[in-house]
Amino acid sequence: MTHHVLExxxxxxxxxxxxxxxxxxxxxxxxxxxxxxxxxMFDRDRRTTFxxxxxxxxxxxxxxxxxxxxNESPTGYAxxxxxTTTSQRMERFTRPVMEREGARIIIGKGGMGDQTLAAxxxxxxxxxxVVGGAAALETTWIEAIEAVDxxxxxxxxxxxxxxxxFGPLLVTMDSHGGSLYDRVQGxxxxxxxxxxxxxxxSE
Amino acid sequence: MxxxxxxxxxxxxxxxIRALKLLPPDIKRGFERLQxxxxxxxxxxxxxxxxxNIAVAERTRNLLCQDxxxxxxxVTIGRNVEFDGVAVKEAIxxxxxxxxxxxxxxxxxxxxxxxxxEQTSCGIxxxxxxxxFDGREQTVEIEMIPKGSGSENGSxxxxxxxxxxxxxxxxxxxxxxxxxxxxxCPPTIVGVGIGGTSDxxxxxxxxxxxxxLGSTCSDPEGAKIEAELSEAVNELGIGPQGLGGRSTSFRxxxxxxxxxxxxxxVAVNIQCHSARxxxxxxxxxxxxFR
Numbered sequence: 001m002t003h004h005v006l007e008x009x010x011x012x013x014x015x016x017x018x019x020x021x022x023x024x025x026x027x028x029x030x031x032x033x034x035x036x037x038x039x040x041m042f043d044r045d046r047r048t049t050f051x052x053x054x055x056x057x058x059x060x061x062x063x064x065x066x067x068x069x070x071n072e073s074p075t076g077y078a079x080x081x082x083x084t085t086t087s088q089r090m091e092r093f094t095r096p097v098m099e100r101e102g103a104r105i106i107i108g109k110g111g112m113g114d115q116t117l118a119a120x121x122x123x124x125x126x127x128x129x130v131v132g133g134a135a136a137l138e139t140t141w142i143e144a145i146e147a148v149d150x151x152x153x154x155x156x157x158x159x160x161x162x163x164x165x166f167g168p169l170l171v172t173m174d175s176h177g178g179s180l181y182d183r184v185q186g187x188x189x190x191x192x193x194x195x196x197x198x199x200x201x202s203e
Numbered sequence: 204m205x206x207x208x209x210x211x212x213x214x215x216x217x218x219x220i221r222a223l224k225l226l227p228p229d230i231k232r233g234f235e236r237l238q239x240x241x242x243x244x245x246x247x248x249x250x251x252x253x254x255x256n257i258a259v260a261e262r263t264r265n266l267l268c269q270d271x272x273x274x275x276x277x278v279t280i281g282r283n284v285e286f287d288g289v290a291v292k293e294a295i296x297x298x299x300x301x302x303x304x305x306x307x308x309x310x311x312x313x314x315x316x317x318x319x320x321e322q323t324s325c326g327i328x329x330x331x332x333x334x335x336f337d338g339r340e341q342t343v344e345i346e347m348i349p350k351g352s353g354s355e356n357g358s359x360x361x362x363x364x365x366x367x368x369x370x371x372x373x374x375x376x377x378x379x380x381x382x383x384x385x386x387x388c389p390p391t392i393v394g395v396g397i398g399g400t401s402d403x404x405x406x407x408x409x410x411x412x413x414x415x416l417g418s419t420c421s422d423p424e425g426a427k428i429e430a431e432l433s434e435a436v437n438e439l440g441i442g443p444q445g446l447g448g449r450s451t452s453f454r455x456x457x458x459x460x461x462x463x464x465x466x467x468x469v470a471v472n473i474q475c476h477s478a479r480x481x482x483x484x485x486x487x488x489x490x491x492f493r
Contacts, residue, residue, distance in 0.1 A: 036318065063269055063309040080307070083269030086353040086386050110353070110386035110445060131252040132353065132388045132444060133477040135269040136260035154320070155309045170245070172446065181385060184447045188381045188439040195435050201373040 003168070008105075009054025012124035015104045018171045020178035024128050025167035029146070029160060030107070032060040034085055036156030038093040042100075048149050048158050053102035056128075059085045059109070061155040064145065077145045082161070083135025086110045087127070095119040109133075111172060111181035120175045127173035129180075141166040204341040204487050206286035208294040211345070214483055214490065215298025218347035219274060219324075220306055221492065222481035223266045226257050229416040230453070230478045237390055237450040246448020250390075253443070253476055268477040271308045272349030274299050274330035275413075279346075281339035292332050295345075299323075299330045311352065343485040348413050350474075357387035357473035360405055365467050372397055372469045373432065376455065379471045380436050385445015388475035391452045392416070393436060396470035397425065399460035408472035411456035413480060420457045429457040443476075453478075 006014060007027045018024065031052060040046040063081040067073045087108030094116040097103045104125050106112070109132030120126060130138060147160040172180040196202050234254050241247045260267045276295050280286065303310050303324040310322045312329050324330070359379050363371050376395055394412025396404040411420075420426040432455035442448025453476075462468060482493040 060269065061309060061311075063266060063271070063307070065307055081266040081269045081309075085270065086356070086388070088386050089356075109388065110384070129444065129446065131249050131256070132385075133268045133351075133475055134252050134256035136263060136265040136267055137252065137256040139265060140259065140263075154322070155311075156320075170446070180446055184441060184445055185381070185384055187447075188384075188441050191439055192377065192381065195377060195438050196374060198438075199370075199373045199377070199431055199435055201370040201377075203374070 008056050010104050011054065012104070015126050016124050016175050018126040018174055019176065020171055020174050020180050022171040023168040024171060025165055026056055026163060026169070027166070028163065029055065030163045030166060031055055031057050032062060032082070032159035032161060033057045034059055034061050034156050035089055036153045037150060037158050038090055038097065040150060040153060042093055042096050046150060048101070050147070050149055050158060050160060052097070054104050056105035056107055057097065057103050058107040059087045059090060061085065062145070062159060064155070072144060075145050075148045077148065079139060079142050079145055081135050082139045082142050084109045084130040084132050084138065086132070087112050091115055095123070098123045098125055107169060111179065117173055117177060117179055120173060121177060124175050126171055126175060128169035129172040130169060204284050206284055206291060206343055206485070208287065208290040210485070211291050212294040212298040212301070214345055214485070215276060215295040215347070216302040216305070218345060218481045218483055219299055219302040219308070219349065222347045222349050222479045223271060223308070224260055224264065225481070226267060226477070227415065227480055231257065233416045233453040237453065241448055241450050243442055243448030245446050246442040246450055249443035249446065250450060267479065268351060269309065270351045270353065271311045271324065272351045273312065273355065274324055275348040275350055276330055276332045277346040277348070278332065278334045279344040280334065280336050281342035283341050284343055288334070295332055296325055296330060300325050341487055344482060345485070346480060346482045348480045351388070351477060354387040354391060354473040354475035357383040357471070358405070358408070359471045360401060361469050362401060363467040363469055365465065367467055369428070372467070373428070375469050376432055376471060377435060377439075380441070380451065381439060383473060384441055387473045388477070389441060389443055389445060389452065390450045390476050392474040392478055393432070393452050393455040394472040394474060395429070395432070395455060395457045396472070397428070397457060397459045398462035398468060401468060403460055404468040404470040405472065407458035407460055408470035411458040412472045412474040414456050416453055420459065422459045425457040425459040429455050432457070
């Protein structure tokens with residue numbers, strides 16, 4: 001259980017060093033992405049102008065306020081509330097976003113499945129869990145919205161955030177086949193028969 | 204009492220924003236109870252972060268969660284209230300739209316086929332507006348629920364048959380809680396509908412999921428099942444965020460309705476730990492936020 005402070009972008013070696021139950025604090029840059037963005041990028045072959053190589057992707061769509069363009073708000077958007085959405089819906093996009101765009105870290109909630117675990121193993125990636133629903137707190141880790149691409153998909157645009165002390169995040173899936181979600185699911189399934197018996201509801 | 208649509212519009216706007224920022228007291232107490240009983244180190248740390256988030260949201264006057272949800276308004280009209288129903292529904296829709304534009308809030312609502320977002324939190328059939336009546340004199344209650352999608356995706360209906368019995372109903376609930384794991388943002392309120400038609404059963408599950416903690420099913424058989432299932436789901440070890448621990452759910456809530464001799468329907472609708480709702484009561488004396 002090691003704590004890592006990682007400044008993005010990261011290398012393959014840095015992500016392969018992450019193990020389930022380690023903790024991570026991220027610094028510098030983070031990209032916000034979700035369903036609509038990934039569907040546009042991979043089902044409709046839209047290309048982003050951002051370089052995602054070695055970067056961390058946060059499953060999110062923010063609440064923002066329109067403000068005059070300034071040094072602090074170069075996009076004309078100020079962050080209001082930025083949190084994390086359920087990752088599982090984005091399962092089929094993990095491998096393509098790693099292969100085509102070079103992304104290395106996924107930050108989300110609720111975990112992902114076998115395809116993602118295999119992509120992490122093959123390409124060197126990791127999943128870092130945020131506490132879902134704790135968005136007011138998460139917002140305090142974000143300094144500014146630096147840039148936005150594909151904003152016609154708003155709020156499912158591709159967002160570039162400047163971050164500070166983003167975390168601690170828990171490594172819950174790693175490149176060594178480890179998944180805390182799988183472990184907890186396996187344990188729950190093992191307890192099922194006894195629990196059903198207690199309810200008088202055995203099969 | 205005459206219900207003024209202008210007042211309803213303002214209230215619909217205010218309630219949406221209040222619901223997103225202030226967690227109801229019963230849910231806060233629910234967190235305290237879970238914290239007392241949680242033994243898993245990760246589970247405890249996650250519960251502490253959730254409680255910290257509630258305080259940060261209050262201090263910074265920010266939204267608790269970035270998901271502004273699907274807006275639902277439950278309107279309950281008492282006795283001796285005069286109102287123009289169409290005007291009231293239009294007023295609620297305008298209030299919802301104004302909250303989104305004026306706060307501003309993320310519009311999380313899209314057309315189901317084109318996926319176009321009108322940036323208003325409104326669309327065909329949205330906000331959901333349910334109107335019901337009760338016996339309170341010159342009283343109108345409006346409840347606003349921004350239903351988060353992570354937990355709403357944890358919705359299931361099974362048209363079981365009488366031969367399956369109540370055993371299959373209980374099995375269905377346990378299996379769906381296992382299947383959902385961390386995706387529905389535990390600790391949750393598991394809403395269970397038993398009986399009715401398919402649509403009523405699903406609606407019962409939603410009523411159960413959004414009922415205050417501390418309330419019990421008015422039907423004794425339903426109350427018995429919710430007590431049993433509340434213990435059982437927390438033996439699964441799924442825990443906060445699906446990362447292990449006792450605190451899988453605050454509580455399982457059950458709502459029941461009579462059903463057909465050939466039917467045995469069960470529905471599950473889950474509410475996440477950010478179990479947001481805001482209520483206001485309008486009387487001739489003014490507006491009282493609950």
